[in-house]
Amino acid sequence: MKHPEIPITDDHIHFNPRTGRGVEAAKDFRRAGGTHLFMVALPAYSLGVVPRRGEDYREAFEETLRVAHQVRETGITVFPVLGVHPVELLRYAEEVGLMAAEEIVCAGLDLAAHYVEEGRAVALKSGRPHFPVDPEVAAASERVLLHALGCAADCGCALQVHAESAPCADIVDLARETGMDPGRVVKHFATPDTPLVPSFLARQEGLPEMARKGRAFMMETDYMDENSRPGAVMGPKSVPRVTRTMLADGSIDLEDAWRIHAETPARVYGVEITL
Template structure:
């Protein structure tokens, strides 16, 4: 979709030159008509960083910002999202114990919030495991999530949530208690039953119907950029291609597309999205 008349935004995408295609994948997004994206930091360990303090996360966050600048060179507007993937708690607990791991990831979130306050990133990411875990792991994960909500509230930014499939409605209550605006809590890899702000995979069924009904949502690929898993979760061309199909088929209107790709993310993240 060359020279799109509206922005085309991927709400959750990764680029990893160390393990994947990096900027070449970003070029695919751009050539397909993509204009804006929220580039989410990868787990620190996947970048070769095994943090033992919050400051150790800076190496992973700085790498995310470095790659973001390379992607901007393609002609894409990039909004970095920094934080700690919930699986990191489990991984670090294996070597340092659960209590120390909880302290490490919370400190990492505090460092990420500093990047937001400096204007280097637009949002935080956190969450809880999307698979069954021991009760003590679940409790620690919930405390980390609450800390992320508190930090997002203090920084005045949005929070992307990685969590189990389903509504996750209790997170709205956690957000309220943390002083966090629930309209800025985004459920990554969302299902339609969530009361959080949904970020749907581009292949989610019923996108057109939800758009026509006035449902506010965003679209994502969760592209992982790993050569060992090419195209996982969806390829970088997916959001622009599927949006183009929906528009050309008449399934959605240009106004619907504007709401998905510009108005909603602009409001949630507090950024300007325009061509």
Template sequence: MKPPAIPITDDHIHIDPVNGRGIEAAKDFRRSGGTHIFLVSKPSWSLSVEPSTGEDYREVFEATLRVAEMVRETGLVVYPVLGVHPAEIGRLTARMSLEAAAGVMTAGLDLAARYVEGGQAVALKSGRPHYEVAPEVLAASNAVLFHALELGADCGCAVQLHAESGPCTDVVEMARRAGIPVEKVVKHFATPDTPLMPSFIARHEEIPALARSGRRFTMESDYMDENSRPGAVIGPKSVPRFTRRYFEEGLITEEDAWRIHQETPSRTYGVDIALP
């Protein structure tokens, strides 16, 4: 069965020309049938940045935007997602107090929001540690996350959430208090039990059944693009290849594929995804 002509969107991918394959990874995605990517900023330490203020994240964000321009030259449509990785709190508290660390992270998110307001990015990235931390660290991380949700509400943009595996049900109430629609809170590396907008790793075994049920979700590779971890989490060809496999095996329909790769991300992020 020949795959239909549809956009293929990777909802969470990193491209790193310094520490990884860079543009060659983006070309792999395109050669495999990919058309659109949400390019997510990497943690500050990946770029050897040690922030002491929110302004220090500018170097990270500017690097992400430069990569976006490079990737666009391959013919892909690129939507930058900028923010502060929740694991930064552990590195920051090695150099400053927990209160100061949370302040640096919220200021970094404020800066990211200005890029969204200026049209240079389409969404924010935030979350909380996906591993066990002390209660006071979790509380501070949730405060940072809540601030990101408030910024998303103010900017009218989506927030990608990097957090523990599982439903993250409590974030629904956080979103309500922040004033952001829950469908604009994207659970990166999602599990089907989340009430947030799920972004599933392309190989997730529940994708065909969820698609047939009409569930709205997106697909991602979470490709790290680090030479030290080649192919992690899954490679840049994965979203196009798994989509094609699901379709060829009759596990999803053309309508399902359009909903996954065009309708849902367009609605979630307020962009207009179309075939190039």
């Protein structure tokens, strides 16, 4: 049976030819019916870069954009998302101290914002640890998140947030404090109770019910592209396959699918999603 002609978008996916399948994984996404994706930068150290100043992130960001170009050549529309993973603060603090590490990652976010301003990326990513940390690390992480929100507000882009599996309702107030529109703050790996814009794993329970109620959300795999953990967190075919299954069994309709894969991401990220 021919697939309905609709966009299918993965809101949070990684490709890393150094440790995984790279473009071959992207081809799996396309063969399964995927059309658009938000390719999110991996931690700099995953790409062999250990920053000691903000400018050092340029090498990691350029590598991300190089792979994004390769993925585009397969026929997929790719929207790069650049920034700093919250675990980077902890990792670099072990070597240079917490204060210096905070300065490094904030400078990295400043650089990522320049890429957005230049039109080479569409959004930023930041967050805070999703596991317990010492109070001083938690406080520094919160300052980094505030800095990221301010950067996103200043350059008029969305921000993907990696944080604990919880509503993260306080981030709504943090966003407003920095002048950031909470309607453009995306909770990656979201739970249904978040007031932020949810990006749900494709295996999230209750997707059809939320879609039928008209809830604005996106879908993701958080595919890590690591040969040592094949298919983690979910495989690259997952978002297209789950979407097609829901359409086939009637649990969502084309209007629901369009809202999930085109209308909501276009509004949140300020991009055009068409076939």
